[in-house]
Amino acid sequence: MNLRLIMLLGAVLLVFVAVFGLQKLQSEGLNDFLDNMPIPAVSVSVAEVEPMNWANYLAAVGSARAVNGTQLTTQSAGLVTEIRFNSGDQVKKGQILLLLDDDTDRSELQALVAAAELARADHERISRLFDQGSVSKADLDRAKAQADQTRGQLASQQSRVSLKTVRAPFDGTLGIRLVNVGEYLAPGTAVVSVQQLDPIYVDFNLPEQQLSQVHLGQTIEAGFDAWPDQQFEGTVTAIEPAIDRGTRNFRVQATLRNGDQRIRPGMFSRVALDLGSADDVLAVPQTAISYNPYGNAVFVVVEKEEGEGLIVKRRFVRTGRTVGDFVAVVEGLSAGERVATSGLLRLSNDSAVEISDELPLEPSLAPTPNNS
Structure with missing residues (x-):
């Protein structure tokens, strides 16, 4: 019995040795294959x-800005009686755009015109009497002061009447109307924007290290996302004399022709400043x-x-x-x-x-x- 048991254990041990030996050979062969396997191209x-x-140029990003542009507002309070423009109109400098109710102001103006005329006549009469020695110098001075005072009151009232009329401050293009006939407007109420679009400015910033490369009259090309297939040419017309302490940049202004008004104020622009060499x-x-x-x-x-x-x-x-x-x-x-x-x-x-x-x-x- 002992001999048979020993023979059985020996047989089992041989089987385990054979199995583990085979696994080791397979593992080594696989590792060798992977180590030497060619890496695909x-x-x-x-x-x-x-x-x-x-071409040698300086690149920058900028923004379009109107040569003249503002939001027109009222300087006096009043009721809108007449609007003489439409949104988007082209206007000329001095053109009347809006009228406010000025009946009361004009009535006061007429009264002051009459008072000024009377004071002027009194001053002339007292002046003649003074030349004849009939009145004192004090009477002449009082008459002159009264005439001057009424003329000043008249001029002041004429100015108040003129504030009831809103005029275009320069040639330009109007924006969208913001008021209506019959609406009561307080002083400072926005009426409409006006922008002078031709020519137009493009402002951009450059690092201070490039200041020596920039001068007036240089050519620039500006691109805008609204017109991706077109480049707009302009010239440098102003260079900010001071460097910004926060960014160490300086501002450059270029002027572009804009007869077709494709470029609008506020547009983002990619600018290339030509340095004149390649x-x-x-x-x-x-x-x-x-x-x-x-x-x-x-x-x-x-x-x-x-x-x-x-x-x-x-x-x-x-x-x-x-x-x-x-x-x-x-x-x-x-x-x-x-x-x-x-x-x-x-x-x-x-x-x-x-x-x-x-x-x-x-x-x-x-x-x-x-x-x-």
Whole structure:
């Protein structure tokens, strides 16, 4: 019995040893296969480093502003008796736009006209009598003071009557009417806005470091989201003499012709200030740049040294300004080299790559995306 038990235990032990040995061999073989398994090539799109000639300009964002623009308000209280304009009208300087009830004021004006005329006549009569020696100098002075006082009261009342009429302060375009006939208006009530739209200003800010590059008469191009396919040209007409202490920026004013009134006050604008020269640069699409805290890099596509196929080499570069979909590379690349422009997140140094058959998006110096 003891011999049979020992033989059975030995057989079981051999089976366990055989099973564990087989599993170990399979695990080692699988690990060896995975360690030596070739990594599939990453499909990427590529672009060549291109030499380009870029116009030299300063970019900024600005806002359109009317040369003259204001909200017309009443200076006197009264009931609206007549409105002589429609919303959106073109008006001339001095044109009457609105009348307030002025019957009471005109009645007082007539009384003061009569009083002023009487005081003037009295002064002339006393003056003749003084020349004849019939009245004293004090009588003449009182008559003159009375005439001056009534003339002042008359002028003051004429001014109050004129405040009952709202006139256009300059040539321009009216906005939307805010009052109605029969409405009682308090002093300072808004009536309508008026804007002089041609020409029009575009104001923008630049850093103080660029002050030496800006001067009067420089050409600018301004783009507006309302007219994405059009650039508006203007000239620099004023430069703020002081630098803002908070932002260290200075303000520049450009004047643009706006005969068709496409540009409206308050519009956001992208401004390019022409510096009058051009730069030769090496440029790549912006999608080729891998932006990292420790430096910007690209993946240069090269052929394998040991055989057919392509790999990428990570190379750190120094970038310059951007124009459209391109970025200038100041240092790190040569003209004609190829860089990966897609799939950058799957790449590392010496990764095998293959060029994708799909047509890549063509970068542009002046992209016009369709946001509809």
